[in-house]
Amino acid sequence: MFERIEGVRKGKKDEEAREKLVALMWDSLASLKGAPDAVTAQRLDEIATHVEGRVLDVGCGQGSMFKRLKRNGYVGCDLSGEMIAGIKHKGDFRHANFFDIDEHFDTVLFCGSLQFFANLTSVFQRCQMIAERVVIAHTRGALFVREERLGNPYVVPCFMPDMDELQSIGHATGFTVTYAHPHLAHFYLAVLDGGGGGGGGGVV
Numbered sequence: 001m002f003e004r005i006e007g008v009r010k011g012k013k014d015e016e017a018r019e020k021l022v023a024l025m026w027d028s029l030a031s032l033k034g035a036p037d038a039v040t041a042q043r044l045d046e047i048a049t050h051v052e053g054r055v056l057d058v059g060c061g062q063g064s065m066f067k068r069l070k071r072n073g074y075v076g077c078d079l080s081g082e083m084i085a086g087i088k089h090k091g092d093f094r095h096a097n098f099f100d101i102d103e104h105f106d107t108v109l110f111c112g113s114l115q116f117f118a119n120l121t122s123v124f125q126r127c128q129m130i131a132e133r134v135v136i137a138h139t140r141g142a143l144f145v146r147e148e149r150l151g152n153p154y155v156v157p158c159f160m161p162d163m164d165e166l167q168s169i170g171h172a173t174g175f176t177v178t179y180a181h182p183h184l185a186h187f188y189l190a191v192l193d194g195g196g197g198g199g200g201g202g203v204v
């Protein structure tokens with residue numbers, strides 16, 4: 001597995017090793033806790049206003065969105081067992097891969113987590129099966145994601161889609177971009193609607 005993880009860091013396509021590396025990375029960061037600064041907190045509040053109904057918070061980490069969304073019916077999932085261990089007593093937090101959650105939601109939220117997925121088309125195809133709405137967010141924006149990766153060779157190759165890519169992936173998977181923040185580079189917030197959400201309880 002070590003060699004496969006090395007390969008992923010160099011850009012090789014290997015979904016299982018990539019997920020392992022993401023989990024290891026976030027397991028090692030789970031002990032670092034801290035309240036968000038005022039700007040981040042305000043952005044998290046703004047992100048929450050776009051979430052409708054029952055929500056799956058993908059890559060929930062230590063649950064930064066939980067208190068903002070628990071009124072809706074909230075499930076958080078994360079690849080990192082260490083992240084989940086610290087919060088699982090508070091609500092429905094699952095140590096699970098997004099692709100293994102097989103239930104219906106009104107909204108699937110990726111807050112600071114979409115960049116860890118290698119294949120966005122498969123992410124949106126899955127969303128199409130389980131939810132009507134997808135909210136994609138990163139409080140520090142697409143530029144931060146790009147630069148963070150350049151500055152840290154241990155991070156998996158990460159990126160956030162630009163507006164054209166988002167529209168094209170949405171179009172290919174049955175979603176329409178219904179809202180996008182005007183400066184995705186600095187505060188990434190986009191909403192896509194039109195998912196089928198017919199899945200759950202046996203989707204393949």
Ligand SMILES: C[S@@+](CC[C@H](N)C(=O)[O-])C[C@H]1O[C@@H](n2cnc3c(N)ncnc32)[C@H](O)[C@@H]1O
Nearest residue numbers: 026059060061064078079080097098112113116
């Ligand atoms: C930057 S943290 C974001 C945490 C939190 N959402 C926040 O805004 O503070 C990204 C999280 O996404 C998780 N993640 C990445 N890929 C995932 C996947 N396929 N399924 C579930 N969680 C995933 C990572 O383990 C990590 O904890």
